[in-house]
Amino acid sequence: MRAIAVLAGVAALATAGGPAAAEDLAAGAAAVRDRALADGVAWSLVESLTTEIGPRPTGSPAQARARDWAVAKLTALGFQNVRAEPFEAEAWVRGVERAEVVAPFPQPLRVLGLGRSVSTPKGGITAEIALFGSLDELIALPPGALKGKIAVVSQAMTRTMDGAGYGAVNRNRTQGAAEASRRGAVAYLVRSLSTDDTRLPHAGAMRQAEDAPAIPAAALSVPDAQLLERMVARGQPVRVRLVLESRSIAKTPAWNVVGELPGRERPDEVIVVGGHLDSWDPGTGAIDDGAGLAITTAAAKLAGEGGRRRTIRVVMWGAEELDDSGEAYAAAHAAEAGKIVVVGESDTGAGPVWQARLPKGSPEHPAMKAFVAALAPLKVVVSRDPAGPGGSDIADLVKLGTPSVNLTPDTSRYFDLHHSADDTLDKIDPRALAQSVAVWASFLYTVAASDIDFRALRTP
Amino acid sequence: MRAIAVLAGVAALATAGGPAAAEDLAAGAAAVRDRALADGVAWSLVESLTTEIGPRPTGSPAQARARDWAVAKLTALGFQNVRAEPFEAEAWVRGVERAEVVAPFPQPLRVLGLGRSVSTPKGGITAEIALFGSLDELIALPPGALKGKIAVVSQAMTRTMDGAGYGAVNRNRTQGAAEASRRGAVAYLVRSLSTDDTRLPHAGAMRQAEDAPAIPAAALSVPDAQLLERMVARGQPVRVRLVLESRSIAKTPAWNVVGELPGRERPDEVIVVGGHLDSWDPGTGAIDDGAGLAITTAAAKLAGEGGRRRTIRVVMWGAEELDDSGEAYAAAHAAEAGKIVVVGESDTGAGPVWQARLPKGSPEHPAMKAFVAALAPLKVVVSRDPAGPGGSDIADLVKLGTPSVNLTPDTSRYFDLHHSADDTLDKIDPRALAQSVAVWASFLYTVAASDIDFRALRTP
Numbered sequence: 001m002r003a004i005a006v007l008a009g010v011a012a013l014a015t016a017g018g019p020a021a022a023e024d025l026a027a028g029a030a031a032v033r034d035r036a037l038a039d040g041v042a043w044s045l046v047e048s049l050t051t052e053i054g055p056r057p058t059g060s061p062a063q064a065r066a067r068d069w070a071v072a073k074l075t076a077l078g079f080q081n082v083r084a085e086p087f088e089a090e091a092w093v094r095g096v097e098r099a100e101v102v103a104p105f106p107q108p109l110r111v112l113g114l115g116r117s118v119s120t121p122k123g124g125i126t127a128e129i130a131l132f133g134s135l136d137e138l139i140a141l142p143p144g145a146l147k148g149k150i151a152v153v154s155q156a157m158t159r160t161m162d163g164a165g166y167g168a169v170n171r172n173r174t175q176g177a178a179e180a181s182r183r184g185a186v187a188y189l190v191r192s193l194s195t196d197d198t199r200l201p202h203a204g205a206m207r208q209a210e211d212a213p214a215i216p217a218a219a220l221s222v223p224d225a226q227l228l229e230r231m232v233a234r235g236q237p238v239r240v241r242l243v244l245e246s247r248s249i250a251k252t253p254a255w256n257v258v259g260e261l262p263g264r265e266r267p268d269e270v271i272v273v274g275g276h277l278d279s280w281d282p283g284t285g286a287i288d289d290g291a292g293l294a295i296t297t298a299a300a301k302l303a304g305e306g307g308r309r310r311t312i313r314v315v316m317w318g319a320e321e322l323d324d325s326g327e328a329y330a331a332a333h334a335a336e337a338g339k340i341v342v343v344g345e346s347d348t349g350a351g352p353v354w355q356a357r358l359p360k361g362s363p364e365h366p367a368m369k370a371f372v373a374a375l376a377p378l379k380v381v382v383s384r385d386p387a388g389p390g391g392s393d394i395a396d397l398v399k400l401g402t403p404s405v406n407l408t409p410d411t412s413r414y415f416d417l418h419h420s421a422d423d424t425l426d427k428i429d430p431r432a433l434a435q436s437v438a439v440w441a442s443f444l445y446t447v448a449a450s451d452i453d454f455r456a457l458r459t460p
Numbered sequence: 461m462r463a464i465a466v467l468a469g470v471a472a473l474a475t476a477g478g479p480a481a482a483e484d485l486a487a488g489a490a491a492v493r494d495r496a497l498a499d500g501v502a503w504s505l506v507e508s509l510t511t512e513i514g515p516r517p518t519g520s521p522a523q524a525r526a527r528d529w530a531v532a533k534l535t536a537l538g539f540q541n542v543r544a545e546p547f548e549a550e551a552w553v554r555g556v557e558r559a560e561v562v563a564p565f566p567q568p569l570r571v572l573g574l575g576r577s578v579s580t581p582k583g584g585i586t587a588e589i590a591l592f593g594s595l596d597e598l599i600a601l602p603p604g605a606l607k608g609k610i611a612v613v614s615q616a617m618t619r620t621m622d623g624a625g626y627g628a629v630n631r632n633r634t635q636g637a638a639e640a641s642r643r644g645a646v647a648y649l650v651r652s653l654s655t656d657d658t659r660l661p662h663a664g665a666m667r668q669a670e671d672a673p674a675i676p677a678a679a680l681s682v683p684d685a686q687l688l689e690r691m692v693a694r695g696q697p698v699r700v701r702l703v704l705e706s707r708s709i710a711k712t713p714a715w716n717v718v719g720e721l722p723g724r725e726r727p728d729e730v731i732v733v734g735g736h737l738d739s740w741d742p743g744t745g746a747i748d749d750g751a752g753l754a755i756t757t758a759a760a761k762l763a764g765e766g767g768r769r770r771t772i773r774v775v776m777w778g779a780e781e782l783d784d785s786g787e788a789y790a791a792a793h794a795a796e797a798g799k800i801v802v803v804g805e806s807d808t809g810a811g812p813v814w815q816a817r818l819p820k821g822s823p824e825h826p827a828m829k830a831f832v833a834a835l836a837p838l839k840v841v842v843s844r845d846p847a848g849p850g851g852s853d854i855a856d857l858v859k860l861g862t863p864s865v866n867l868t869p870d871t872s873r874y875f876d877l878h879h880s881a882d883d884t885l886d887k888i889d890p891r892a893l894a895q896s897v898a899v900w901a902s903f904l905y906t907v908a909a910s911d912i913d914f915r916a917l918r919t920p
Contacts, residue, residue, distance in 0.1 A: 051690045054567030062567070107514030107522070107744070110881065198658045199743070199881035223884040227744075230511045230885075283659070284567070284687075421570065421659035424683040425690075 018265075019309060019451045025370035032445040033374045036302050036438035043430050045073060045294035046350075050284040050425045057281045058319045059091025059252045066277050070257035070293075070316045077301050079259025079314065087328035089254035089319035092116055092205075094281055095245030097218065099189075102126060103239045105231055111189065111218040112282060113244045114173060115205035115322060118214045124243035125150065125187050125216065131232045135172050139179050147184035150240055151176070152191075154225040159195040161354060161410045166418075169193055177217035178209035187242050188217040191225035196416035199223050203280045203419045205322055216244045254278075254319040256329050259297075261304030263311040263448065270311045270336070271447050272343040272402075273300060273440065276320035276393055283423025287414060289320065291428060291436075292346035299440030308448035310341060317393040320347070330396030337400040342447060342454055344405040344440075345394050349414040350428040351436035353380055356443075357406040360386035361457035367450035374442040378435055380407075403454035407439050478725075479769060479911045485830035492762050492905040493834045496898035502758035503890050505533060506750040506810075510885045515741045518779045519551025519712045526737050530717035530753075530776045537761050539719025539774065547788035549714035549779035552576055552665075554741055555705030557678065559649075562586060563699045565691055571649065571678040572742060572880075573704045574633060575665035575782060578674045584703035585610065585647050585676065591692045595632050599639050607644035610700055611636070612651075614685040619655040621814060621870045626878075629653055637677035638669035647702050648677040651685035656876035659683050663740045663879045665782055676704040714738075714779040716789050719757075721764030723771040723908065730771045730796070731907050732803040732862075733760060733900065736780035736853055743883025747874060749780070751888060751896075752806035759900030768908035770801060777853040780807070790856030797860040802907060802914055804865040804900075805854050809874040810888040811896035813840055816903075817866040820846035821917035827910035834902040838895055840867075863914035867899050 020028060053069055056062040067084050074082045092115040099109040130149040132138045138151060153172045158165035170193065177188035192202035201219040208214040220228070231238045257277060263269060275292025279285025293316045304312035317325035330337070342359060356375065362368045363382060372382055387406045389395040398404050409432075417423045446452075480488060513529055516522040527544050534542045552575040559569040590609040592598045598611060613632045618625035630653065637648035652662035661679040668674040680688070691698045717737060723729060735752025739745025753776045764772035777785035790797070802819060816835065822828045823842060832842055847866045849855040858864050869892075877883045906912075 047690065051687060051694075052565045054565065054687075105512045105514065197882075197884075197886050199660060199884060200658065223882075223886050226886055227511060227514075227884070230507065234511075422657075422683075424657075424659060424687070426657050426683050426686055 020449045022366040022370060025367055025446050025450055026373045028449055029370050029374035029442040029446050032302050033378070033438045033442045036299065036441040037434050039298060039302060039434065039437060041301060042294040042298035042433050042437045045297060046286060046290040046428060047425055049290045050286045054284045055281045056277065056279050056285060058089050058254055058278050058322065059093050059249050063278065067255045067257055067318070070277055074257065074259030074314065077297065080262055082259040084255035084257050085332060086253060086255050088251040089324040090322045091249040091252045092322065093247045093249065095247065097244050099218065099240060099242045101231065101238060102241050104236045109224045109240070110199050110201055110221040112201035112203045113246055114203065114217045114219060116208055116248065117206065117217040117244055117246055119245045120187070120216045120243055124241050126239060126241040127186055128237045129228065129240050131228060135176055135179065141183050143182065144184045146180055149185050150187045150189060150242065151180035151185040152189045152228060154191040154229055156191070157193055157195055157415065159412055161412045162408065163348060163411045165195065166193060166415055173204050173219065174206050177206050177215055178212065181209045181212040181215045185215060187215050189220050192219045192222055194222050194415060194420065197222055198422060200420045200422055203282055216242060218242065218244055254324065256318050256325055257316040258313060260311055260313045261300060262307065263309050264307040265309040267311050268339050269341050270313050270339055271341050271444060272313050272315055273345070273444065274315035274317060275346050276317040276325060278319050278321055280321055280419045282421040284425065286423050286425045286428055287349040287417055288419065288423055289347050291350035291433065295346045295433065295436045295440055298437045299444055302441040303444035304448055309451070310448045312444055312448050320393050323392045326393035326396045329393065330400060334400060337397060337402050340397065340402045342403045342405050343394045343397050344407060345391050346407065346436065346440065347391050347393065348411050349409045351409040351432040353407050353436050353439040354410045355381050355383050355408045357383045357385055357387040357408070359403040359405060359454040359457065361459070362452065362454055365452055365457060367446045367452040371443050371446040375439065378439055380439055405443065407443060409436060480909045482826040482830055485827055485906050485910055486833045488909055489830050489834035489902040489906050493838070493898045493902045496759065496762050496901040497894050499758060499762060499894065499897060501761060502754040502893050502897045505754035505757060506746060506888060507885060509750045510744040510746045514744045516737065516739050516745060517741045518549050518714055518738050518782065519553050519709050523714070523738065527715045527717055527778070530737055534717065534719030534774065537757065538765070540722055542719040544715035544717045545792060546713060546715050548711040549784035550782045551709040551712045552782065553707045553709065555707065557704050559678065559700060559702045561691065561698060562701050564696045569684045569700070570659050570661055570681040572661035572663045573706055574663065574677045574679060576668055576708065577666065577677040577704055577706055579705045580647070580676045580703055584701050586699060586701040587646055588697045589688065589700050591688060595636055595639065601643050603642060604644045606640055609645050610647045610649060610702065611640035611645040612649045612688060614651040614689055616651070617653050617655055617875065619872055621872045622868065623808060623871045625655065626653060626875055633664050633679065634666050637666050637675055638672065641669045641672040641675045645675060647675050649680050652679045652682055654682050654875060654880065657682055658882060660880045660882055663742055676702060678702065678704055714784065716778045716785055717776040718773060720771055720773045721760060722767065723769050724767040725769040727771050728799050729801050730773050730799055731801050731904060732773050732775055733805070733904065734775035734777060735806050736777040736785060738779050738781055740781055740879045742881040744885065746883050746885045746888055747809040747877055748879065748883055749807050751810035751893065755806045755893065755896045755900055758897045759904055762901040763904035764908055769911070770908045772904055772908050780853050783852045786853035786856045789853065790860060794860060797857060797862050800857065800862045802863045802865055803854045803857050804867060805851050806867065806896065806900065807851050807853065808871050809869045811869040811892040813867050813896050813899040814870045815841050815843050815868045817843045817845055817847040817868070819863040819865060819914040819917065821919070822912065822914055825912055825917060827906045827912040831903055831906040835899065838899055840899055865903065867903060869896060
């Protein structure tokens with residue numbers, strides 16, 4: 001391993017001044033990969049962020065501490081042009097929350113308010129629930145059918161490695177309250193979008209209706225949703241009391257924190273990768289998305305240290321959870337969008353990466369062949385499908401024509417933890433984290449050391 | 461299976477009026493076992509208790525509802541002499557609780573106050589923590605060494621199938637605060653006695669020192685204890701703010717709920733089995749101990765229906781968690797203790813039972829051989845060690861000379877859930893529950909249908 005790494009370093013040096021030849025790229029990518037597998041930077045970053053900062057939602061005092069942490073870490077790791085790019089973001093701040101069944105079987109329920117929920121009136125809301133097995137059952141009802149009720153959608157989520165299970169139920173959280181309000185409901189509860197069975201609800205954002213009253217909305221833990229199902233099955237009306245307090249802030253300061261390893265030959269050609277710095281409040285933002293920014297930062301350092309042909313830029317997006325940081329980043333960088341070679345975000349956990357979706361038309365290019373060769377021992381499948389938009393932090397850049405890459409972790413366990421108090425450091429497997437770093441580092445190396453032009457490869 | 465059951469029924473009938481012969485006992489025990497494996501009574505009991513009553517700590521309004529539930533269920537199942545035997549118990553009622561690190565790395569902590577904790581002063585306690593890897597490290601300190609500090613013991617618990625892991629760290633929760641107070645600490649935090657990694661603390665009782673001030677005490681979730689370890693490792697003083705409110709009640713009404721299936725030949729010879737009806741407040745008391753009372757009640761019904769030689773009595777002890785119901789039961793029944801053939805409690809979860817510890821000297825008795833034969837397909841190991849006292853609800857009877865039996869479930873998963881919000885119905889595997897019922901039912905049958913005298917077998 002060590003011998004290979006040394007040889008590869010020599011090969012990389014030998015090509016300074018011009019793009020690396022295919023065999024040099026392959027050796028260089030393999031060397032970067034092997035260094036990544038033994039590297040501790042990603043772990044130390046996510047360990048530091050979760051320990052020293054913890055939860056850091058937009059609008060919290062921790063948000064500014066996280067910004068300062070990010071600037072300090074990127075600087076200490078040798079990144080250049082480190083800066084916090086300001087923008088304005090929406091914030092939603094949780095207050096007191098509680099819920100209980102008041103009849104016929106009084107007992108407490110565990111809930112977490114959803115982002116953009118409104119507060120209940122003083123004293124809370126007490127109402128009969130109307131429980132549905134899916135959002136479609138609710139949508140099938142006519143206007144007024146839920147008048148005065150607390151609507152509950154209790155659909156279970158399927159565990160999948162590709163996130164499809166989340167995609168299938170995501171609208172229960174994001175759109176359920178709006179649909180319930182349109183039918184007269186006074187509040188909305190959704191079974192957490194969770195594949196686990198712990199008594200911890202999973203937070204997340206929702207959208208209020210524009211054509212119906214904004215209503216309070218919360219997620220139930222999975223066992224609490226099952227409890228309501230069993231109560232409802234007994235045939236008597238089930239009454240729930242819900243107290244939700246929160247504060248919405250239309251505009252608050254936020255920052256995308258950036259650092260670069262400038263290219264030596266083509267510094268204006270920029271590869272943009274990162275994760276997001278903000279997190280939901282119940283956990284410590286370990287897998288969402290401390291891991292993502294740690295993986296991409298460590299990978300960038302390994303791939304770009306000493307300078308490649310092109311610039312590698314790490315972005316720690318500052319307000320992903322309510323979808324603001326990607327739009328702000330694209331708006332601020334629209335002028336250079338044409339020079340961004342490729343953009344990618346790691347925002348579905350700590351790995352292992354199981355699939356690579358490459359920019360359209362690129363898998364046969366020698367540079368991508370070098371990358372794919374480096375993937376072989378990492379157990380990554382190269383998809384026949386080209387990369388998609390890849391999440392809210394990079395989708396706006398992709399709309400501007402920037403090519404994207406998707407290096408997607410196995411999410412089988414991600415949605416046990418996502419947006420819940422269980423999003424803590426101990427859930428990260430250091431070996432899986434290192435594998436993710438190796439995948440990203442190999443990719444960044446091959447693109448930064450070559451002249452591959454993904455835009456030119458798009459034509460059918 | 462069905463044919464065997466019918467034959468065994470005939471065999472049992474044939475012996476009415478005298479103790480069943482060894483071969484009849486074996487056939488009868490096997491038949492009861494097989495009916496148990498297909499029986500739904502235990503599941504329906506624990507499903508009902510967790511859904512319709514939920515958490516039911518001593519001193520709560522749910523406690524009386526649980527008593528009424530128990531009386532109604534035993535009556536509906538055909539038990540006779542159903543009654544709620546009153547006694548007085550201690551209670552501890554949780555109030556507002558919260559904790560946070562205030563410096564150097566502010567973030568919230570998840571805690572649950574321990575039973576018998578006192579409240580913090582208005583505004584809480586803010587103090588530097590002193591963290592220990594074991595209680596012995598704390599005990600090694602001289603008086604005054606923890607003056608003004610919040611002592612923290614963060615010892616991990618080992619997962620074992622026999623409960624030994626719990627036994628090894630139990631005193632961290634029960635005695636830690638007293639030891640900390642003796643050394644000047646103002647509050648005490650213990651890493652939850654948990655084998656899981658969820659962000660849910662595990663409650664439980666503690667004892668205040670009699671020779672030092674009573675102090676506030678709480679359990680941290682496992683990830684929170686690990687978080688404090690990582691903060692302390694950075695070398696700066698870590699300050700924590702703790703708010704714990706609670707109310708202690710010296711004497712409150714409680715009830716042991718009892719039902720019997722009277723013996724036809726020797727009704728005054730009584731087999732006493734059961735579980736406890738009270739629970740901790742964070743969960744719904746599914747595995748602790750809805751499962752135990754469901755298992756023993758269902759087993760008693762299967763084993764005793766129609767009447768055996770001896771009486772089978774089910775006791776749902778009413779105040780186990782602060783150790784009051786066993787003492788009360790033994791005091792009320794001291795006069796008949798000599799006629800109690802054997803006593804057993806199921807109070808370590810929903811199975812499967814992996815080990816049977818029989819009364820001393822009994823394994824070679826024909827009745828116990830019949831029971832052991834019935835165990836064969838149930839994968840239960842018969843221990844070479846005789847039964848021990850078996851927990852606080854029956855230990856006082858055992859002190860009076862009553863023989864005991866231990867039919868012990870595999871606790872590998874029990875301490876993931878025990879005393880936490882995760883103690884919910886979904887954690888029970890119906891097949892394991894049925895296996896437990898089969899073990900208990902086979903035991904109850906062989907003892908109730910025979911004249912085995914465990915006291916007479918004790919002599920070496």
